[in-house]
Amino acid sequence: MNRPLDTVIKNVRVVRPNRSSVDLLDIGIKDGKFARLAPDIGADEANTVIDGGNLLAFPGVVDPHMHIGIYQPHAQDAVTESKAAAMGGVTSSLTYTRTGQYYLNRGGPYRDFMPEVLRLSQGNYWVDYGFHIAPIESGHIDEMDSLLTDWGVPSFKIFMFYGGYGLHGKSSSQNEFLMIGPDERYDIAHFEFIMRSARRMMDKHPDMAEHISVSLHCELADILAAYTKIVERDGKLKGLAAYSAARPPHSEGLAIWIASYLAYETQCVNINLLHLSSRKAIDAALMMQDVFPHIDFRREVTIGHLLLDVDSKCAVHAKVNPPIRPREDVEALWEAVLDRDVDWIVSDHACCSAEQKWDKKDPTNIWLAKSGFGGTEYLLSGVLSEGSRRGMSYNHMAELLAWNPAQRYGLASKGDIAVGLDADVVLVDPHESFVVRAAESPSQQGYTPFEGQELTGRVKSTFLRGQLVYHNGNIVGPARGQYLRRPTK
Numbered sequence: 010m011n012r013p014l015d016t017v018i019k020n021v022r023v024v025r026p027n028r029s030s031v032d033l034l035d036i037g038i039k040d041g042k043f044a045r046l047a048p049d050i051g052a053d054e055a056n057t058v059i060d061g062g063n064l065l066a067f068p069g070v071v072d073p074h075m076h077i078g079i080y081q082p083h084a085q086d087a088v089t090e091s092k093a094a095a096m097g098g099v100t101s102s103l104t105y106t107r108t109g110q111y112y113l114n115r116g117g118p119y120r121d122f123m124p125e126v127l128r129l130s131q132g133n134y135w136v137d138y139g140f141h142i143a144p145i146e147s148g149h150i151d152e153m154d155s156l157l158t159d160w161g162v163p164s165f166k167i168f169m170f171y172g173g174y175g176l177h178g179k180s181s182s183q184n185e186f187l188m189i190g191p192d193e194r195y196d197i198a199h200f201e202f203i204m205r206s207a208r209r210m211m212d213k214h215p216d217m218a219e220h221i222s223v224s225l226h227c228e229l230a231d232i233l234a235a236y237t238k239i240v241e242r243d244g245k246l247k248g249l250a251a252y253s254a255a256r257p258p259h260s261e262g263l264a265i266w267i268a269s270y271l272a273y274e275t276q277c278v279n280i281n282l283l284h285l286s287s288r289k290a291i292d293a294a295l296m297m298q299d300v301f302p303h304i305d306f307r308r309e310v311t312i313g314h315l316l317l318d319v320d321s322k323c324a325v326h327a328k329v330n331p332p333i334r335p336r337e338d339v340e341a342l343w344e345a346v347l348d349r350d351v352d353w354i355v356s357d358h359a360c361c362s363a364e365q366k367w368d369k370k371d372p373t374n375i376w377l378a379k380s381g382f383g384g385t386e387y388l389l390s391g392v393l394s395e396g397s398r399r400g401m402s403y404n405h406m407a408e409l410l411a412w413n414p415a416q417r418y419g420l421a422s423k424g425d426i427a428v429g430l431d432a433d434v435v436l437v438d439p440h441e442s443f444v445v446r447a448a449e450s451p452s453q454q455g456y457t458p459f460e461g462q463e464l465t466g467r468v469k470s471t472f473l474r475g476q477l478v479y480h481n482g483n484i485v486g487p488a489r490g491q492y493l494r495r496p497t498k
Contacts, residue, residue: 014055021061024403026412038432041474069100069433073414074355077104087133092451095135095479097386098435098468107143109187116188119152134490146189153206161494163220169264170228204277220419220496222279227264249319253332258287269297281307286314286331288341307352312391323458325367325378353414356385363455383454393466419496432475441467
């Protein structure tokens with residue numbers, strides 16, 4: 010029988026962004042889209058009927074800050090880490106990528122790079138996926154317009170500390186690391202020219218201008234290099250405390266000021282300040298918003314910086330850039346979240362397997378450990394657990410985890426449970442507690458800095474465009490992820 014709906018999910022408490030209530034509704038799905046929202050949709054109207062059991066129904070999480078293929082081959086990483094994303098209720102993943110060492114370990118133009126990335130991605134994602142691109146060499150700036158029009162990439166990244174510092178610490182061979190020629194410079198002038206190019210693109214493509222943006226990792230290499238010497242020479246601090254002191258918060262603040270003035274100078278009005286980790290970083294970002302009110306700044310924090318501090322037992326497992334901070338900075342980040350001074354929360358997922366993460370001969374040495382760790386599978390549960398404890402509404406969580414990043418990055422079909430949008434939905438038990446165990450994650454990482462933490466709010470089922478991809482601890486069905494050419498319609 011040809012019924013009007015493919016699927017109805019009955020008896021769920023629907024959480025929508027930009028609302029003040031959570032409503033007991035049924036969700037009707039047709040052709041991968043939300044088709045009806047009503048208190049009681051008849052079971053005879055759908056081919057498949059699912060009892061939601063009074064669970065919360067969140068819009069599929071948009072995780073706009075991931076790194077796929079940074080430490081493992083891209084195709085392999087896409088499989089395991091997108092499964093981890095689905096486990097956490099993520100249905101849309103945007104990953105930062107670039108030329109140079111790590112990722113595909115190649116330089117050259119993006120016209121050669123992008124087809125390879127898409128080839129390695131095809132058929133390997135359990136969630137929908139897209140990319141942000143970092144223009145590393147001068148020729149990449151000339152390619153930004155074609156990245157938008159040919160590949161659907163409207164968002165670009167600047168790593169401010171790369172000009173004189175390595176991915177894991179001090180470095181004396183940045184051109185080799187970035188795989189650029191001896192006459193190339195990855196410096197403030199290069200950052201300026203990226204912003205000028207983005208501004209030209211906004212003028213050239215007014216219909217896409219609101220989604221053309223520049224994202225910045227705000228730390229300054231000179232400060233990092235100087236303070237790393239001081240901390241290492243002094244030798245009193247160890248582990249995460251040492252790494253935080255070696256990359257001090259005022260390095261973030263100063264970098265934010267420089268980035269903000271460059272945005273003003275170039276009239277690059279869409280700026281994303283990534284993974285703010287400290288009170289000084291938040292304060293600097295808010296000061297710059299006051300100074301340049303016409304710049305549309307967006308402020309991001311990660312679940313790692315919200316759940317961990319320098320005294321966490323995970324130690325080298327949690328080495329990341331910018332560093333995990335002292336508890337007072339964690340509290341400042343939560344204060345900003347609750348005050349709505351943060352626009353979205355992300356995982357910054359970068360799977361770094363156990364055999365790569367720390368030095369085998371000196372496993373507790375923070376300086377020898379690699380930077381980055383995974384966590385997309387705990388993004389929704391982490392925010393739900395800690396946010397609920399602090400009085401955060403479910404609707405606000407949906408804004409930070411779905412609506413806001415979808416709107417900024419041009420995912421018009423994502424971010425809400427509304428008729429006509431992709432039927433991405435997550436069923437969550439907000440009262441079920443669980444202890445984080447790396448062994449239960451599909452990720453190939455093999456450990457997690459969140460190991461042993463008790464979170465309250467467990468993802469039970471994840472639907473991608475109306476198809477079940479995760480249910481009660483298991484990945485379901487084939488890889489259904491599709492490439493998100495942005496801006497989507």
